[in-house]
Amino acid sequence: MSQLKPRRVIQGLMDILEASPDLEACSVCKEDGETTPGTMYCTICDDVFCDGCLKMHKKMPLLRDHEVIDVRTHSNRKPKASSFMCRIHKDEKVKLFCKDCRMAICTVCCSIKHRKCDDVETIDVMTPLVKKTLINETRTQKNKIKSYNDVISSTNSEIEKLSKNAQVMKDQVQKVCMAATDVLLRKEKELLERIDKLTEKRVEELKAFRKSQEIDLQLHQQRHEFTNKAVEGNCVEDMYGMYGSVGVSRIEDTSEDKTPITSSIIFTHDTDKLLRYVAEVQLGEVRVVQGLSDRTSSPVLLQTLDCSRQGYTDCDLSDVSVMTVDGIKVTTVLDYDRLSVFYTSNKLSFKKCLQLPSALIQIAKLDGAQAAVTLPDTRQIAFIKFDPEPTLLSTVKTKTEYYGLACLNSSQLLAGGIESRASVDILDRKGNVLKSIKTGVIMNPLYIHVMRNNNVVVSEGEVKSLVSVTRDGKTVFTYTPTGIRALTWPRGITTTKKGDILLVDNGSNKVIQLTESGKFVRDILTARDGLFCPGGICLDDDGLLYVSCSESVKVFTFE
Template sequence: MATAKKLTENHLTCVICSEVFTDPATLQCHHTFCKSCLLKYTYTQPEAVQAKSIPCPSCRQLTSVTNPDSPVEEWVSQLKPSHVIQGLMDDFGPGTRAVEEHVCSVCTKQGKTTPATSCCSVCDVVFCEGCLQMHNMMPGLSDHEVAHLSDHTKTKVKRRFMCQVHRDEKVKLFCKDCKQAICTICSSIRHRACKDVDTIESTTPLVKEQLTSKIERLRINMTATNNNITWRKSTIQDVKSNSQTLKDQVIKTRETVMRAILRKEKQLLGDIDKATDEQLHALQADLQSQEIELQMYQQQYEFTANAVTSDCEMDMYAVYESMGETSPDNRDTDNRPAAGRVVLTHDLDKLSKAVDELQLGEVQVVHDVCDTEFSPVLHHTIDCKEDGDGKDPSVRDVTVLTVDGIKVTVVADYNNKILKTYYTSNFKSFHNQLLLSNYPWQIAKLCKIQIAVSVPSRMEIVTVNVTPDPVLLSTIKTSKQYFALASLSPSQLAAGTDRQSHSVDILDMTGRILRSINTGVIGNQDHIHVTRNNNLIVSERDVKSLVSVTSEGAAVFTYTPTGDRALTYPWGITTTSTGDILLVDYGSHKVIQLTQSGQFVRDVLTRQDGLEHPVGVCLDGDGLLYVTSARYVKVFKFCRR
């Protein structure tokens, strides 16, 4: 009963009326509805009626009708339910409850609950003894196959396979031309022109085999679709998280700009205060000088006035003689230089334009390399030539980290034995470097802010913290010269040598070999990449191949194309968010895209894109593609063609 209820709720319910199907009809798109519900819906779609078609309420696909000139009611009435729906209706639809509970179907309609004792496989109903006698007395029913229900049998007797057209005829034949199970009457009337009609007995094994194969394909499709759904849900969460991260970056940028404006404001206010203080100091000094002069003039005035008004002529002449022949200093104060004025000079139009052109950033959708509708466009180029480099750089590998919201590009400069970092912060570009003991080869990302770098000539692997400047954490001494390097887990490294060992060593973080994984034809591992499934992908220039194995050593695929697609010097490897593989071919100046199983998809970048002898490759979290070429790192975004 629980199974019947579940089937009824999930598969026998009309999505329009939300009830169990009443006279179901299946459209060409395989969606099923009650005929009455479908008719009402069709009347609400005049465009579909005008097009002489029945619209599907679920997917909007149109179903063509056999007789377009007949009324809409006949269009719908001529529709039949699918064999699957009809079978489910027969087994679990209305009226089957009595069969499952072994209660007489006829008595049930009369409101009685008489126990059933027999079942007619043609009528597909159960009877009590009295109703069975009535059934057997009916003309045309007496020859029906009736089986007795035992007390130990709680399941319904298997129905006979009866013709849908001739209800009293058993299905004995199968028309392969029409792919339809038929009776002998149908064969002689409706399928006379068909060339391939066989018996049900001989056709059933083939049909069962094909359906079994279809079940397997459906299972595979279900698994793949379920994986896609899981990935899409994860992608949705990533998109939401990325949206919030970008918003935070905008706010942070705005705060940075505001801090810069406030610094400008503080500087201007300081300049005003300084100029004002200098002006006030000069004015105060002049004022003090004027006050002293005024006091001196007042003294002379009083002294001279007293002498003039004195009764003693001797005092008057004494004052007069002290003045000499010169008269008092009558200064023209109007000729003194005027005090300077502090003014603020700014161009409001220029300021307004600068504010209008202010860019806190640019919002755009960066497409993934996996979508073949989008092609690479050069976004920018990083020149890794720095002052102090003894030689022209040769960038062997590149990776990108995000440290405290700052995107940091890390490159291994082979010729100068240096690890270099490049990033932008507060509208300024920075670069820094870490001198290594010898030539670096491949970079392995350990976590968000840590990397490991192989230094084969010194038999070393160094671990580095990116702060975003590179800071040496440790130096791991190894027993072999390891060139290729990748992170298998937070505590394990996958490392490859050039000693024709045909294996990749799995190391712990002290350099101890835990086990070795056979790589088949690959003897000198030039580059290793670990996929999200923990499979290893290894390239080698000598055998011109790309090999993928599991972490246990089982072969996944070997990519050794011939002809125009033959590899000349396979090197750097990375994988996309969907698992596709990007392979650098140094000799043919290409970045090649493969599926997870090693099937060719396309040439992503070629010499026509300005690529010359590429070596390293990586993707950042924004879908930008980084490719090293000589002293440069070229960064590409993907746009619609």
């Protein structure tokens, strides 16, 4: 590195800093367009650093011995001068840099250990290059730190989401178990009540029989008493009086069986069979749903929303969007001349329709449970609020017949159509054109999507292409495959949380997955998955994929 700057230069810097309460901006942050106040001054690099950039400065082996001064507390005292001295030859100043060994060396080192090295330069010549390299390195490390912090923050959010989801699933398992337990308790109650009812009936029958037997017993006891008295009294008249009824009594006794009918109430059960049935009871299933981020995941059809209308033989859905309003999932489907809304809560679904002034092509989800819809026939954009029922808030007139629509930010929209002249327009909420973005080969952008990196992707069936451009109109990539992967009529576009692009190809009944840079990954959905004339596509907050087909919306999960 270069030697220590003259003391008067340092003192002049200190005088300037003391004269003004404002600290000079960090030299490294200034390269990134930031104005972070510098707190430390390096006497060798002649630069001001903030605390964060100073840490990076100290981590560099060739810079860690530099003298730094705290510009916040430094008074008029002059800093102690220091020289860049050789670590091996303590009395020698470092004046050279060996490019072969990437080491700062003194002249003694050069003559002894670096005689065979081919490229040796002076420190004064190398210092600007080293400084520039380190500034770039600090910028790179700063970006990596931000990237790692973002990943850690995202991971923390995912952990919190998993914990909350685990509790929700536990509650659901307990509810299912309680429902199954209620069935068993009800069956138990029915069996106990039947035992009580049958037992009570049989007991009443036996009590009635016992009562009749007790009455008959009293009659026989009286007859026995009278008969015995007549015999023992040896009264001829009484004996003949009783004798007349003896034969009749014997006939009555032999003609009727007084023995009660024997019956039992029993409970029969097969414990082994019961246990087998209980073991086969399915309270539910717990599985890992990876979502589309796992490129090996397989689609599973969860639900089909029927959008057909009575009296219509053909129903061509153009787009679909999903949002959650007050805990209710709201699925909005465009059917060219009407807007259909499906409300889903606790697996209960019902539908409501909203008629709009003209044909509807694409819907863009906005902030605050709102959406915007293109009405190209009347050159309008309609704004709709969901509460959760749809309400038309307003419409704005546009100079262009817009078809494609996307939300750029809270106050701006992206729109494109047949009069777009190979560009999409940035509009304000009043429909005014603020700027146009060139889209290359896409002459009439019909479907538009804004990616997480703020690049714009557009598709058009006629040119059979998907194009990604920056907001300045610079082409990022153009996806126009040939052969068996050639597009036939590209339409709806969406992106995953990881940045992968999902493109609907209407003619081949496919949904294609691409990387963020436009590289083919796989066909994630085909006609075998029930796709027929697919158009719009979107992902909800739970990672479910919605694809609008001819007369229905197919809802998929991936596992």
